[in-house]
Amino acid sequence: MDKTVKFSVGLTGGIGSGKSAVATRFAALGATIVDTDRIAHSMTVAGGPAMPALVAEFGPEFADASGAMDRARMRALVFSDATAKARLEAILHPMIRSAAEAAGAAATGPYVIYDVPLLVESGSWRSRVQRVLVVDCPEATQVARVMARNQMTASQVQAIMAAQAPRSARLAAADDIINNEGDLTALDPQIARLHHLYLAFSAGTITIPSQRL
Template structure:
């Protein structure tokens, strides 16, 4: 049985580049009663003090990758993974199976009509596409991404663009999308798009429920 089949719920994979506004879109769906499973939040829990992933991570990379509180030193690990593809592969080999198991376990607890997996690196991972029914991409021009992240995180433009360069290109993300929300304009333009897709997803979820 596939993981989607085991899950027995209609699943939408939500993704978008840094600064695209994906979190705002997730919140709008949540306000409409949709269950949201946030993979970033799960990863933070796994790498918090006494997190389930910490023993394996420290065994693999050394005690120097824990901060003073016993959590993963995310900045240090990010720098290593960014510069060393093998370290990135080892990190993902530990975290990704644990995240995946936690995502599906959490999704089973929800009571909404369908569930959204909030996955920043959905396209990059290459594995999540088969685990969701549809891929929803939140999109905006790259110049808007840069402006938002610079303002939000107080980062220089060069660093923001380096982060963006480590993600798949905008066109590749759009090519993987079943649905797209345009977040290049005003915030008030998001709700009508969410409402339209929510209605579509409700219909699909009801059809899938009848056929199971």
């Protein structure tokens, strides 16, 4: 990676893992967070840069009355049709990547954390960051948290999880792991340790190893 580019971490985790809580804590310590979900949302609001291509590809019925993407209709389509999912990603992913890279280049923090829910699934993010940080917890904990948070049934949560990379694949891709199976206060010492590690990597005071720490 170009030495002028800030040290970067790809943050990921399955639904209900607590990834957002981890990102918030890193931001409080001064890291720049680039939230790819937020970028994706900005692309598909009324007047968003992806909307003309989406309407051209999927039809005007995939825009709601305001002109934003009809998320419920699109979600139903891509969950049932892998080809439609690939068509959607072909439009959105290059735009999200470009916007994320621009946000990273403008970062003011000592290092950049790219918050990428589907980092493992995308296949390309691993080569664009210097470390992958996975927020992990047992799958039963994921299900319970999302049921409580979103008033969903267990089967609905499990269907979402089935569309994501399995826990084993995320862990295999990880350079660093945060365990979030318990109380949120248990995150703080883990994040503090990684923050100091990432500061050292960013400053060049220690060399970035290839193996997980």
